[in-house]
Amino acid sequence: MFQPLDPLLHSELRLAIISLLISAEEAEFPYIKEQTGATAGNLSVQVDKLSVAGYIEVEKTFKGKRPCTICRITPTGITAFKAYVEALKTYLNVK
Amino acid sequence: MFQPLDPLLHSELRLAIISLLISAEEAEFPYIKEQTGATAGNLSVQVDKLSVAGYIEVEKTFKGKRPCTICRITPTGITAFKAYVEALKTYLNVK
DNA sequence: TAATTTGGTTTATATTATAAACTTATTTAC
DNA sequence: GTAAATAAGTTTATAATATAAACCAAATTA
Numbered sequence: 001m002f003q004p005l006d007p008l009l010h011s012e013l014r015l016a017i018i019s020l021l022i023s024a025e026e027a028e029f030p031y032i033k034e035q036t037g038a039t040a041g042n043l044s045v046q047v048d049k050l051s052v053a054g055y056i057e058v059e060k061t062f063k064g065k066r067p068c069t070i071c072r073i074t075p076t077g078i079t080a081f082k083a084y085v086e087a088l089k090t091y092l093n094v095k
Numbered sequence: 096m097f098q099p100l101d102p103l104l105h106s107e108l109r110l111a112i113i114s115l116l117i118s119a120e121e122a123e124f125p126y127i128k129e130q131t132g133a134t135a136g137n138l139s140v141q142v143d144k145l146s147v148a149g150y151i152e153v154e155k156t157f158k159g160k161r162p163c164t165i166c167r168i169t170p171t172g173i174t175a176f177k178a179y180v181e182a183l184k185t186y187l188n189v190k
Numbered sequence: 191t192a193a194t195t196t197g198g199t200t201t202a203t204a205t206t207a208t209a210a211a212c213t214t215a216t217t218t219a220c
Numbered sequence: 221g222t223a224a225a226t227a228a229g230t231t232t233a234t235a236a237t238a239t240a241a242a243c244c245a246a247a248t249t250a
Binding site: 102106107108133134135136137140141160161162 | 205206207208209210211214215216217
């Protein structure tokens, strides 16, 4: 009947992060922050969770002299997102 | 960009309850319990939250001598569900 | 050189979801 | 007839989660 929803993706901010990265393939921390409207602290925590799960990869580099955190979705993340969307459909009365 | 997700509906069990009631218009507590696979305690709590929010109405009646709790969705609940689905679409890359 | 901004991380708190424990009444089994 | 089991929930305790506040380091600007 209802498919279980991946708790890692069933979170407003983490879902927004993954959604962004699915379209963009790569995004910098401040850009994600701006697009999602999240606080830096919250974003940092959620990015870390997605990273630990292997849904995204995080590259810490530099842009000139300033630190720059780049996030990318992984194949695991793409698969998880697709599965989440399919599971969601069982709740939304979509054929 | 991303529309905020109604926290009352962004919950696996409450979303399942609403989803059921959208289709069924009326359902008894044990039926919802069976369809969602929830424990009675969890279901009781979530039904109460939806009821307090006015998303569903709860009628406590009897079936023969046994108590029988009937749940129905309200117009408020229908509106909220539709809005939630629209908001979700901003995360799912659906046009 | 003092203040502000940038780019975050860590930690504390408040909320939430969830199940365990409990209650009350009704059947069913002996 | 009474003891055990089932039905239908509710209340309470716990564990997980989301979130923002506080913090840190370096670079830039005043």
